Amino acid sequence: xxxxIVKDQQQGGEKALEVxxxxxxxxxxxxxxxxxxxxxxxxxxxxxxxxxxxxxxSLNLDEYxxxxxxxxxxxxxxxxxxxxxxxxxxxxxLPQGDAADAQAEIQRYNELLTKFPIxxxxxxxxxxxxxxxxxxxxxxxxxxxxxxxxxxxVAANARFFDSAADVPQYAYSMGIGSIMRAKKxxxxxxxxxxxxxxxxxxEGPVTPDCPASVLQQHPDVTVILDQxxxxxx
Ligand code: GLP
Numbered sequence: 001x002x003x004x005i006v007k008d009q010q011q012g013g014e015k016a017l018e019v020x021x022x023x024x025x026x027x028x029x030x031x032x033x034x035x036x037x038x039x040x041x042x043x044x045x046x047x048x049x050x051x052x053x054x055x056x057x058s059l060n061l062d063e064y065x066x067x068x069x070x071x072x073x074x075x076x077x078x079x080x081x082x083x084x085x086x087x088x089x090x091x092x093x094l095p096q097g098d099a100a101d102a103q104a105e106i107q108r109y110n111e112l113l114t115k116f117p118i119x120x121x122x123x124x125x126x127x128x129x130x131x132x133x134x135x136x137x138x139x140x141x142x143x144x145x146x147x148x149x150x151x152x153x154v155a156a157n158a159r160f161f162d163s164a165a166d167v168p169q170y171a172y173s174m175g176i177g178s179i180m181r182a183k184k185x186x187x188x189x190x191x192x193x194x195x196x197x198x199x200x201x202x203e204g205p206v207t208p209d210c211p212a213s214v215l216q217q218h219p220d221v222t223v224i225l226d227q228x229x230x231x232x233x
Contacts, residue, residue, distance in 0.1 A: 001202060001215065002222045005230045009190040012224045013041025016122070017049055019186050019222055023120040030057045032121030032179075033083070033092075034132075035075045038188050039122055040082060047086040057116045060094040061123070061132040061179075065146060065170035067097040073161055095144065095172035102146050105172065109144040113178050121182035125189050128152055129197045129210035133173035140214050142175030176214055184220045187212070189229040198225055199232035 006012045016039075020031075031053070033039075046053075060075060069076035076094050084092055093112050099105035123131050128150065130136065135150045148170055149157075158164040179185070189198045201212035202223065215221045225233075 003202065003230075003233075004222065004224045006224060006226055008226050009038075009041050012188055012190055012226055013043075013045040015224050016042040016186060016188060017045040017051075020046060020120065021049075021051060023184060024051060028056070028119035028183075030059065030116045030118050030120075031089075032118040032174075032182055033058050033060045033079065034122045034124050035060070035062070035078045036124045038124035038190060042122065042188065043082045046083065051087075053090075054088045055090050058089050058092040059112060059116060059118060059174075060092075061121075062171050062173040063095040063097045064168035065097055065102070065172060066168050069094075069096070069098075071097075073166075097168075097172070102172075106144050106146065109172065109174075110178075113144065113174065113181075118182040119184065121179060121185045123179070123185060123187040123212075125187060125194060125197050125201065125212050126153055127156060127193055127197055129200055129212045131176065131179060131187075131212050131215075133171040134176050134179075134211045136209050136211060138176055138208055138211050140180070140208065141177040143178050144172060144174050147171055147173050176211060180214065180218055184222070185215060185218055186222050186224070187215065188224045190226045192228040192231060194225075194229040195232040198223075198229045202233060 063075045067074040133147050154167045200210040206213045
């Protein structure tokens with residue numbers, strides 16, 4: 001793992017932009033994208049850059065089960081608001097939260113991931129070490145699936161909803177197996193709330209108890225941490 005420690009999230013976004021630029025220079029065609037507060041500065045940097053994604057494909061990690069694409073709390077809406085509205089991609093895919101048939105939706109997404117192998121996957125990390133919505137205990141080999149969110153993840157994400165009761169309990173998420181197939185991975189973590197998870201990911205044992213620890217086994221991972229998130233290394 002290559003660890004880059006920056007002053008704050010703003011500087012983290014600037015470093016992340018360099019990683020995207022380098023991936024494009026090396027011919028990357030498919031980008032795996034993430035949501036949450038962590039990648040916000042990265043998306044601002046991408047939007048303000050002259051990087052051209054108009055012939056590139058993107059695939060997002062996850063989406064809440066039950067939310068329509070136009071629901072303001074959906075990850076579709078998040079991506080629209082923070083990136084796609086400003087930066088054109090050739091085609092962008094997310095799991096469809098309101099799909100009538102969960103199995104068919106999972107199969108559709110897995111087929112997309114096979115058709116478009118990810119060159120650069122952007123990740124955040126949950127306070128409990130989850131990546132995507134792969135909570136502690138998740139298998140390291142699974143592909144896209146429907147997952148039940150842990151109470152701590154529901155609580156952490158409640159800030160984006162009117163109340164905790166409104167947070168969906170299930171999500172579609174790329175599995176850890178899907179994430180590990182990406183050619184290159186860029187994980188960002190900012191703030192002291194991520195310090196324990198970051199230390200477990202980088203220095204702890206490789207165990208499903210900390211899903212992100214699997215990244216120690218990936219050949220090309222860059223981790224960008226601010227000083228607060230790096231405090232327990
Ligand atoms: C959510 C998302 C993850 C994200 C994590 C951290 O559960 N599914 O992809 O990395 O939360 O979110 P934040 O960046 O807001 O701290």
